[in-house]
Amino acid sequence: MSPRHARVLLVSFGVAAAVDLVSLAVGFTPAHLVAKPLLMPLLAAHAVVRGGPRLLVAALLCGWGGDVLLLSDADPAFLVGMASFAAGHVCYLLLFRRPDAPHRPPHVRGPSAWLGGAYVLALVVTVTLLWPDLPAGLRVPVAGYSLLLTAMAAASTRFGPVAGAGGALFLLSDTLIATGVADWPQLPRPDFWIMLTYAAAQFLLVSGVQGTLGAHTAARAAYGEMRSTTP
Numbered sequence: 001m002s003p004r005h006a007r008v009l010l011v012s013f014g015v016a017a018a019v020d021l022v023s024l025a026v027g028f029t030p031a032h033l034v035a036k037p038l039l040m041p042l043l044a045a046h047a048v049v050r051g052g053p054r055l056l057v058a059a060l061l062c063g064w065g066g067d068v069l070l071l072s073d074a075d076p077a078f079l080v081g082m083a084s085f086a087a088g089h090v091c092y093l094l095l096f097r098r099p100d101a102p103h104r105p106p107h108v109r110g111p112s113a114w115l116g117g118a119y120v121l122a123l124v125v126t127v128t129l130l131w132p133d134l135p136a137g138l139r140v141p142v143a144g145y146s147l148l149l150t151a152m153a154a155a156s157t158r159f160g161p162v163a164g165a166g167g168a169l170f171l172l173s174d175t176l177i178a179t180g181v182a183d184w185p186q187l188p189r190p191d192f193w194i195m196l197t198y199a200a201a202q203f204l205l206v207s208g209v210q211g212t213l214g215a216h217t218a219a220r221a222a223y224g225e226m227r228s229t230t231p
Helices: 003-026 029-049 054-069 075-097 113-133 136-159 161-181 190-229
Strands: none
Touching (some): 113 161, 136 161
């Protein structure tokens, strides 16, 4: 497919995200139920057309599974949805951390020690504060999920500041969900802020990964051309 198809899919993702956010802002649930399940398939299709790595597409499709499951308020759906998102974080971690991956740019450095320490501190503080207020059956799953999510957010910085911002926003979005589960005071229209940070997170992760991979591919091609012309 041509770059035009990729742009059409990205614009479609933006339109679906706008419809979803407006519907949440005004409390029009039917539009939310239609728009939310469209977000990740459109972004995944965009990634496929752009030649994105399979692990990136798999992470987005796992996010789609979580999106659909979390449309239900039932506890079992919440747990399965959380497991689907966790699988997506595993896909992101494999993408960010596999040293032998041909699509991983070797020149991109991992997060610095202070940033890694900040993520660890945020994890410990958040889980410690939330723990007493979480339902007993969700405490261990939420703690385990939080560990995986934080590891993904920290590892996302390996693909540059755009992907790193996406990882941080994903962490913020899911923290907002956890505070709601713990019955903490919420911002007005909490679902709006959750979806805003989540949609932005996934978009930035895709943009950061594809931008870094594109730059790396161009650099390798230029290097290969230079070597082929060097006597």
